[in-house]
Amino acid sequence: MELFEDVAKPLVDDLIHGKNGLLFTYGVTGSGKTYTMTGSAGQGGLLPRSLDMIFNSIGPFQAKRFVFKPDDKNGMEVQNQVDALLERQKRDSQQTVPRTPVTRQRLDPEFADMIRPDEACRADGVDEDSSYSVFVSYIEIYNNYIYDLLEDTPADPLKAKWNSGGTPLRSNTEFIPPQSKILREDQNHNMYVAGCTEVEVKSTDEAFDVFWKGQKKRRIANTQLNRESSRSHSVFVIKLAQAPLDADGDNVLQDKNQVAVSQLCLVDLAGSERTSRTRAEGNRLREAGNINQSLMTLRTCIEVLRENQMCGTNKMVPYRDSKVTHFFKNYFDGEGKVRMVVCVNPKADDYEETLLVMRFAEMTQEVEVARPVDRPICGFTPGRRQRNQAFKDELTRRLEERGGPVDGEIPAALTQLLQSLPPLPPVEISDPSDDQTLPRLIEVLERRHKIRQNVKEEYDKTANMLKARLQEMDGSIMSKENYIHEQRGKLSEKDKLIQDQRVEIERLEKNSKMLEYKIDILQKTTNIYEEDKRTLQHELESREHRLQREVSDKKRMEARMQGMVQDAKHQWEKECERRVNAKQLEMQNKLWVKDEKLKQLKAIVTECKVERPEALTPRPPEKPQRPSREKDRVPAKRSHSPSPVPTGAPVRAHHRRSHSAGNERWVDHKPVTNVDLDTVLQPNLPNAIKVSTPSEKALSKCDKYVLTHQEVASDGEIQTKLIKGEVFKTRGGGQAVQFTDIETLKQENPTAPSRKRRSSETHGAQGDENAEGGWTDVENRCSVAVEMRAGSNLGPGYQHHGYQK
Missing domain, CATH: 1.20.5 (Single alpha-helices involved in coiled-coils or other helix-helix interfaces)
Incomplete structure (x- = not known):
């Protein structure tokens, strides 16, 4: 009772006054959520107490059955008295079994007298000029599917049980399993279950009987923690339809727009559970997973709502991740009040899960939901029902005084006449010769x-x-007409004054609305300008940053281009210098060849002069043997005195290195970054294993190792170093290299200043006659040398421009 007074009673009071409400229980499995909602004998839960308060408040003002009718779109329609009467007669004709009185319809005696008379309560401020009607529906959300617990499951006649003799085994047939329902959105953007059964109830007992009928169909199971554990979320919806009476105060106003529909959802959530404790398997395990997932989605939605309200963010709330949150989306968005009852089991085994539940409850206290908007009230004069009742009482009293019918006789006679109307027989004619139906x-x-x-x-x-x-009453009324006429004159004056004041109030309201509209327009315009200003400022800043980046990129590009220009200029200068030097060397070689020819001709002429006179025919001079290639030609050193005509080019014996001519195998390690140089001598390693990176497999097959290394010398030229070594096997089974020698291949420019100076000094010392002979001097001609520093172990041989040397 204390819990109901504090939590549920305000929601029921809002329901009667046209506002929505949501109440759900949350907690660990076995903590008493279902008991809190239903209660027991003598201790009614939140649901029966809420129903009792509703019917105690609107009992005298309820409309007759079928005056309000659901339109299957989460709304209500209003029928006139004739249509409602036909609906009642149709229902009565369909019920072949006589109805049991309401007081004897209890399905379970243990729930009798759940609420004591002293605990009955009612709401204040009930509109007596309205008619009310209560509709209830009961659904469950099982494995994220929605099922209607009040739906009459149709029987499948094709699945009847038959015995071996061909006769039915039992009279009843198999029932078709219930079909899941879907959620829809009405014209007011509220969520509802499409095709859900809504039952009109007229008392607390009848409503609770409907609830218990659906409770019997709810899915429960026996687990390690709870003997009757709920395996689904149940939602009991109480929908209250109210509409104002007409001006006479007798019938419900036939205007659908004046019907106010409010609902209260009482939700019994399934308890969260850990499979390690329940030891669930199969279907129980899948049910537990779906229950925990839906509860986690509920917690996530409330966390996002709390973050949006406290931090000012606008994150999307994931309502659609679960049917529970999707169904109650409107309540969390401000369509009604939300209350949560947290059930706690004091068992020590549930401490950790209970702690999580309490933290969630603490977090939900910080979430605020906007209050629902009050519904408009019809503008009729209040007290119409009381005036009509007073008029009927006065009329009945006067009829009794004059000997007329007492109160109740006319309605009883009319009721008796209406009930004596025979029902219409079937009018279907299936045979042309049918002479009984008509x-x-x-x-x-x-x-x-x-x-x-x-x-x-x-x-x-x-x-x-x-x-x-x-x-007879007219005579007494005529005396009062004069007084009434005077009062009407005064009332007309007051009405005129009131009308003028209303006109003035309407004018002021229009001006106020116009000013508010202008203020809204100005506010929106200001917001638009502010947004445009922020956008332009952001765009300006981005463009400034982009301009700065472009300027810095341009500077870097200019510096890079200048560096590239300098590098290209330096390279072209070196290339031009190299080409000029090569051309000069080529011209010098041509000039030297001409000098040689002249020298040979001079020798021939000199030889002819010194011949004996008795020689009749001079001996032809021996033709000098020219080398095959001018580049491979090595001139001999020329003396200052004339020399005889050479008989052939000097031949230098081949030098053979004993160590490299053996059976040793070499590992030729040459990195891929090396540059091929045009040196006169090139290393040649026959039958060598060439690698670009150190290889243990190659070292295991060879005895020698040579590494080709290149570096830039002090004069800017690239020189190649051949670092040689011997391969030894280590005790651990690996290979080790001991370097023993370094050879250097170097390329130099023949037009260097030091060499030119040496050539000029040589030419000055020889004089004019020997100047021509200086071109044949080997020491002066050979300005390019190969420097080789050999050690104890001579390395690989060399090739001279493609020929073995």
Whole structure:
């Protein structure tokens, strides 16, 4: 009772006044959520107490059955009295079994008298000029699917059980499993379950009986932690439809826009559980996973709402990740109040899970949901029902004083006449020779016509009697007309004053609305300008940053281009210098060849002069043997005195290195970054294993190792070093190299200043006659040398421009 007074009673009071509400229980499995919602005998839970408060408040103002009718779109329609009466007769005709009185419809005696009379409560401020009707529905969310617990499961006649003799085994047939429902959104953007059964109830007992009918179909199972563990989330929806009475205060106003529909959802969430404790398997394991997933989604949604409200963010709340959160999306968005009851089990085994539940409850206290907007109230004068009731009481009293019918006789007579109307027989004609349907129908219609004539006569009799009584009352009323006329004159003046004031108020309201509209427009315009200003500032800053980056990139590009220009200029200068030097060397070689020819011709002429006179025919001079290639030609050193004609080019014996001519195998390690140079001598390693990176496999097959290394000398030229060594096997089974020698291959420019100076000094010392002979001097001609520093172990041989040397 204390919990109901603090938590559920404000929600029921809002329901009666046209506002929505949501109440759900949350906790670990076995903590008492279902018991908190339903209760026990003598200790009613939140659900029966809420129903009792609703019917205690609106009991005298309930509309008759089928006056309000659901439109299957989460709304209500209003039917007139005739249509409602036909609906009631149709339902009564369909019920073949007589109805049991409401007080004897209890399905479970243990829930009898759940609420004591002293604990009954009612809401204050109930609108007496409205009619109310209560509709209930009961659904469950099982494995993220929605099922209607009040739906009558149809029987499948094709699945009847038969015995071996061909006769049915039992009278009832197999039931078709229920179909899942889907969520839809109505025109007011509220979520509802499409095709859900909504039952109109008129009392607390009838509503609780409907609840218990659906409770019997709810899925429960026995687990290690709970004997009757809920395996689904159940939602009991109480929908209250209310509409104002007409101006006479007798019937419900036939205007769908004036119908206010509010609902209260009582949710019994399934408890979170750990499979390590419940030892669930198969279907129980899948159910536990879906339950924990839906509860985690609920927690995530509330966390995102809390973050959006406290931090001012606009993150999207993941309502659609679970049917539970998707169904209650409108409540979290401000369509009603939300209350949560946290159930805690004091067992020490549930300490960790209970701690998580309490942290979640603490977090939910910081989430605020906007209050629902009050619904507009019809503008009729209040107190219409009381005035009509007072008029009927006064009329009945006067009729009793004058000997007329007492109160209740006319309604009882009319009710008796209406109930005496025979029901219409079936009018379907399946055979052209059918001569029974039409006579039966004619007979029933004649009987109904006679009853109608009786009702009309009774009505005319009562009307005439009432008219006579009214004529008698006219005399007493005439004396009061003058007073009423005077009062009407005063009322007309007051009405005129009130009308003027209303016109002034309407004018002021229009001006206020116009000013508010202008303020809104100005505010929106200001916001747009501010947004454009921020956008332009951001764009300006981005363009400034981009301009700065472009300027810095341009500077870097200019510096890079200048460096590239300097490098290209330096390279071209070196290339031009090299080409000039090569051309000069080529011209010198040509000039030297011409000098040689002249020298040979001079020698021939000199030889012819010194021959003996008795020689009749001079001996032809021996033709000098020219080398095959001018580049391979090595001139001999020329003396200052004339020398005889050379008989052939000097031949230098081949030098053979004993160590490299053996059976040793070499590992030729030459990195891929090396540059091929045009030196006169090139290393040659026959049958060598060439590698670009150190290889243990290659070292295991060879005895010698040579590494080709290049570096830049002090004069800017690239020189190649051959670092040689011997390969030894280590005790650990590996290979080790001991370097023993270094050879250097170097390329020099023959037009260097030091060499030119040496050539000029040599030419100055020899004089004019020997100047020509200086071109044949080997020491002066050979300005390019190969420097080789050999050690104890001579290395590989060399090739001279492609020929073995």
